[in-house]
């Protein structure tokens with residue numbers, strides 16, 4: 001009998017839910033999404049989550065077992081109790097997302113962690129970091145997120161928020177971040193912030209896709225913007241590795257595809273940041289996950305509970 005986890009991924013623009021088996025495969029027809037949005041009121045967000053979960057659960061085959069739910073949420077989260085306070089969903093502060101989902105699976109366990117931790121779990125389980133023990137999974141997209149696995153175990157920290165690489169300060173930059181600090185990686189290197197920087201230097205496009213096309217065509221400003229983002233990501237990775245001695249960093253997310261050499265540029269910035277061999281030997285690789293990564297990672301909270309610690 002096939003055993004499924006209900007996987008839920010909550011982000012700033014959408015919530016997705018699907019059924020995922022013990023081999024990390026999404027059940028065809030079980031994946032459903034609803035829009036969220038920064039300006040959405042709490043009731044709207046709750047209705048979106050409830051509908052996505054209901055639709056995913058409706059796909060559960062008769063002769064199968066549902067083990068429980070794994071939820072990856074945009075951070076910050078409030079411990080590992082299931083409460084969340086996503087920076088980009090202002091209506092939810094200490095909101096009981098775990099309990100909301102749990103109401104639809106009476107009697108079954110619900111595990112919630114930061115989305116960056118879920119991505120890292122997915123990289124170790126199914127992606128580019130299989131067999132590795134000291135791993136950071138990263139997303140460079142609308143925001144910049146990450147999570148840490150050290151010594152083969154997830155590092156969550158006292159409030160569940162360890163791994164917020166997007167809010168590590170990068171030397172040489174003072175861009176104002178939505179978190180209130182200056183010089184955060186996310187404020188420098190995210191897709192929207194990189195496009196905004198390019199526009200202040202004469203780029204007339206408005207999207208990451210347009211920036212990618214301009215960079216590919218040799219536009220100097222677009223190219224400089226891509227390098228600026230990759231350099232900041234590399235410096236943040238070097239600092240993280242100096243602190244916790246990483247073997248491998250796997251980078252995914254839409255903006256990491258802005259140029260063919262983005263990952264290479266990040267790696268060069270890591271190598272150029274320090275003479276410490278233990279830092280410069282940290283391998284920077286492209287994510288081994290498909291677009292299913294966040295859901296696979298949420299499912300890992302159920303199927304690979306051995307890694308959570």
Ligand SMILES: [Zn+2]
Nearest residue numbers: 167177179184
């Ligand atoms: Zn910040």
